[in-house]
Every structure is written in structure tokens, then in C-alpha cells.
Amino acid sequence: MAQPPTAGPRLLAISDLHVSHADNREIAEALKPETADDWLIVAGDVAETVDDIARTLRMLRGRFAEVVWVPGNHELWTARRDPVRLRGAERYDHLVEVCRDLGVHTPEDPYPVWTGPGGPVTVAPLFTLYDYSFHPPGTSTVEEGLEYARGTGVVCTDEYLLHPDPYPSREAWCAERVAYSERRLAAVDGPTVLVDHYPLVRDPTDVLRYPEFAQWCGTVRTADWHRRFGAVAVVYGHLHIPRTTRHDGVPFHEVSLGYPREWRKWPVPVERPATILPAPAG
Ligand SMILES: [Fe+2]
Numbered sequence: 464m465a466q467p468p469t470a471g472p473r474l475l476a477i478s479d480l481h482v483s484h485a486d487n488r489e490i491a492e493a494l495k496p497e498t499a500d501d502w503l504i505v506a507g508d509v510a511e512t513v514d515d516i517a518r519t520l521r522m523l524r525g526r527f528a529e530v531v532w533v534p535g536n537h538e539l540w541t542a543r544r545d546p547v548r549l550r551g552a553e554r555y556d557h558l559v560e561v562c563r564d565l566g567v568h569t570p571e572d573p574y575p576v577w578t579g580p581g582g583p584v585t586v587a588p589l590f591t592l593y594d595y596s597f598h599p600p601g602t603s604t605v606e607e608g609l610e611y612a613r614g615t616g617v618v619c620t621d622e623y624l625l626h627p628d629p630y631p632s633r634e635a636w637c638a639e640r641v642a643y644s645e646r647r648l649a650a651v652d653g654p655t656v657l658v659d660h661y662p663l664v665r666d667p668t669d670v671l672r673y674p675e676f677a678q679w680c681g682t683v684r685t686a687d688w689h690r691r692f693g694a695v696a697v698v699y700g701h702l703h704i705p706r707t708t709r710h711d712g713v714p715f716h717e718v719s720l721g722y723p724r725e726w727r728k729w730p731v732p733v734e735r736p737a738t739i740l741p742a743p744a745g
């Protein structure tokens with residue numbers, strides 16, 4: 464891990480631990496704070512089973528002063544190997560209850576305020592999902608976009624395992640989540656760190672190897688949230704492309720670990736977990 468910018472407490476972040484991979488589990492088990500007051504944001508895709516998710520968050524909660532979690536698409540899968548057969552919103556609600564029992568912050572709880580270096584800043588965990596509005600090149604409707612993806616064979620596994628029940632569609636669930644999150648964020652005073660599994664703006668998806676995958680990566684409805692809601696940083700994952708980009712001057716940190724076949728290929732070591740506050744130099 465890179466040296467911290469100060470000796471004081473830090474707001475740290477990681478996502479896409481995917482601990483069903485043994486090599487990733489080892490990395491998760493090695494995550495440790497450097498001070499007793501460090502917080503850890505876990506921005507989704509911990510695992511696919513409730514048992515793995517709970518075990519990992521329990522371990523991290525035992526180490527970090529606060530842990531803030533948002534769901535990734537993998538948490539929301541009703542995977543064959545998970546004895547917990549809950550689907551859609553019921554599955555999400557169950558995960559929220561699991562987190563509350565562990566003392567982990569979720570998008571359904573009062574937003575915690577980071578008062579360490581770089582604070583005070585409200586840390587807002589969000590769950591907004593996606594609505595296929597990041598259309599592939601040459602398409603302009605959801606149906607055209609999905610048809611394009613079916614033609615190339617690049618179709619996200621969510622189509623088979625992430626059920627929107629009781630909503631009629633993932634788009635409808637997304638619309639409800641966006642409205643709920645906007646109401647909550649509008650009530651926040653002062654600066655924020657916005658945390659979501661998805662990048663909030665489309666730009667980071669421009670470098671995807673398969674541009675049609677962007678459909679499963681967010682919604683155009685969140686494109687101005689970093690400006691509207693006073694973000695000093697945005698934290699996300701899902702793309703498995705760890706880096707920081709700036710949009711309207713706001714740093715957007717993609718903090719994923721990703722799959723072993725991916726992280727083994729990164730030419731330079733990536734700081735894990737990433738430091739969000741105090742803001743890293745440069
Ligand atoms: Fe992931």
C-alpha cells in the first residue's frame with residue numbers, strides 16, 4: 464500500500480472484492496487500517512452469496528472505525544449456489560438488515576459525516592442501479608441497445624440473475640432508486656462524498672473494451688449529481704478499471720479490485736484501498 468499523505472485518519476475505499484475468488488479473499492483478509500480512526504467504503508460486488516458478503520463485512524467492520532457499504536450487481540444476484548433465494552428488492556432489504564446487524568452503514572441509513580482530515584463531509588452511500596440509458600454507438604433506444612448487445616453476444620449476467628421484483632423491470636427499480644436518492648441528497652447541507660457502485664457520469668465507460676456493456680453501468684439521470692449535491696469526490700466501482708478521472712473538477716475514483724485475471728495485468732501497483740480523504744496530492 465502507498466504511504467498515506469498524512470499520519471492522521473483517512474477515509475479509504477475499495478470495491479469489487481469478489482471474494483469467491485480465493486486470491487481476492489486473501490487480499491480482502493489483508494485489508495487493515497493504518498490508524499484506529501480510518502473508515503472504509505466498500506462500493507459493491509463483495510460477493511454473490513449472503514454468507515460471503517456478511518462474513519467479509521463482519522471482518523472489515525471489526526477492523527475499521529466505520530464501514531460504509533453500497534450494493535453491487537453481484538450482491539443482488541439470486542445465484543444458484545446461494546441458499547438465500549430472495550430476489551430483487553427483498554434481497555436488497557435483507558442485505559441492509561444484515562449490514563445493520565453488523566453496524567455497517569447502508570443507503571437506507573442516516574448518512575455518516577466524516578470529521579477527520581478533509582472533513583466535515585457527508586458520506587452518502589447510494590444505490591441507483593442502471594436503466595440502459597448509456598446506449599451503444601449507433602443506437603438511441605433501450606430496445607435498440609439491447610438488440611445490439613444480443614447481436615454481439617456481450618450481455619451482462621444480470622439479465623439472468625438480477626431480478627427486479629416487485630418492480631416490472633430494472634429500469635423501473637432504477638427510477639425509484641434515483642427518486643429516493645435525490646430526495647435524501649437534497650436534504651444534505653455541505654460537501655459530500657457520493658458513493659455508488661456505478662460511475663454517476665457516463666464518461667468513465669468510454670474506455671470499456673465492449674462499449675455495449677455500458678448499458679449495465681449506470682443511468683443518465685445521475686449525470687449532474689456531483690455538481691448538484693456538492694461532491695468533493697465520487698467513489699464507484701463495477702468497471703474493474705481502477706483510476707481517477709475528473710469531471711467538472713470533481714475527482715471520480717474507481718476503486719475496484721476486480722478479478723485476479725484483471726488485477727494481475729495492471730502494469731503498476733494500484734493503491735488498495737484508495738485514499739479518498741484527505742484528498743491525495745495531485
Ligand atoms: Fe465487479
Ligand SMILES: [Fe+2]
Pocket residue numbers: 508535536537660700701702
Ligand atoms: Fe459490478
